Amino acid sequence: MTRTVQLIGAPMDYGADRRGVDMGPSAIRYADLATELADAGVEAVDAGDLLVPRAEERDPGDADAKFLPEIEDVCRRLADEVADALAEDRVPLVLGGDHAVAIGSMAGSARDADIGAVWFDAHGDFNTPETSPSGNVHGMPLAAALGEGTFADHPWANAAGLREENVAYVGLRTLDDHEREAIRDSDMTAFTMSEIDERGITDVTEEALDVASAGVDGVHVSFDMDWLDPETAPGVGTPVRGGATYREAHTALETVAERDADEEILRSMEIVEVNPILDQSNRTADIAAELAASALGKRVLYNAGRASHRRRRGGR
Template sequence: MTGPLRIIGVPMDLGADRRGVDMGPSAIRYAGLGDELTALDYDPSDVGDLPVTHPEVGDPDAVEPATGHAKYVAEVRDVCTRLADEVSETLADGAFPLVLGGDHSIAIGSVNGSARDADIGVVWFDAHADFNTPATTPSGNVHGMPVAAFLGEGEFADSDWAPAGVDPSNVALVGIRSVDASERAALADSDVTVFTMSDIDERGITDVTEDALDVASDGTDGIHVSLDLDWLDPNEAPGVGTPVRGGVTYREAHAALERTAQRDVRSMEVVEVNPILDRSNRTAELAVELAASGLGKRII
């Protein structure tokens, strides 16, 4: 996994309920992302940040037909549509798309772009299931809905921008430990594979990650990797908006991403770094380290 790589920043916090995650792309760049990628023999180019409407001028109550309770959904749709084009064009140009968030709602665009001309699987490293829909969400925050959105669940089935054509049987959620009751029921009725923190406790991170990668690669053309920094324990990654205790350790996270790099990964995003809540840019530095592991960095 070396060669051309395109960095795409998406400074969006419209999908979250805490400000600051829009500064994530800048914090990750400042933490030395470009140097790490060059050291790995990639040829990185940075296209900068996609324009994103600020919440102060957006309309949280404007909704599409049949989208229900989803804040800033019109603005999220616009950003994700443009991001999908950018990711698709990057792949068509023979480069690897590395997307920097921003809140996790941007994954709707990343997955759609990666899946536009291919059958892909998705590995979702996250504390949360992100399987709410506008009808089930307790908050209305779209960063709690991207998996449901790109799979066309609920109201998203009728939208012309969210469903990506990904087979749910090729989606694996890893390290989940915060699930709403409605999400639990919906996941039980879906073909999505869920590996909770209890599975990692019982089986170990490498076995769980290998199984997740097998799910995502079964009959597909490649894998999209989505890394939410709240997947890690807050003691490791304090700069996130929705921390949940009991996450993976520093070494477990690296072990998982090192295994991931051995598979056919075609696109990746790193999201939910919030510098306002961070300590000395520690979470952004961790994001750079983990992205490097996911792109092939080894100890020896």
């Protein structure tokens, strides 16, 4: 059965200091996203972009959580868009924007369901207004969704009802001191880049999907483009050396697609933090479009559903 994907642009850059990720949705679309999805055998419906006023027109407000009221407004509207897409039996694919949009994506995905999350990111995104060294909310979305710190008092932020035991990080490589301790003390599962080096990306991604999908209705996949090495994907705001390769990224998302072909676990997804200002010839956006297609079933030879069928028949 062909799945329908609904594209939702969330051109928000309130969560980061460096401007530019608000142009991410346009850059990804320009990178032939529609063609990539069509090649994956996916029908795509483009809902356009949310209206997001420019950050320069607003006061950042509280230095511990900059632009938080503006982020709340965008995330509430994004949650409605995601929930509406699911009600139409479509898979929401959110195009960011900074990673704070994940608060809205997950809230909408979990409106009528229990979800887990697989977090592909160089960073932990587990700071709170009390612990963040920058006050940038793109470093807080997972903490917000889990109701950490003062986010416990913000129902719009923790509306996803996530449980720590259903959250799996894939490919962490840089954490603030507080995040390191908080993640270590939590019930989340965290795979670092070192574990990917030792075990391989397929094994790690499969275990992450096991964790995220256990006892829930579906999985939200959150993909930050800074998960890739900056030599591969330079157009991101917070690059960190030592990231995933181009092939590892595709393999990880192909693994997601294969599991989804067998079990339909992929409930929603976002790709975030593409910054065209910092990119080279739209290279990072091109890769983002390709990776979205991999997550939704595109393969070199067989698309995911057919490949899974072939494996079940005993083919090599």
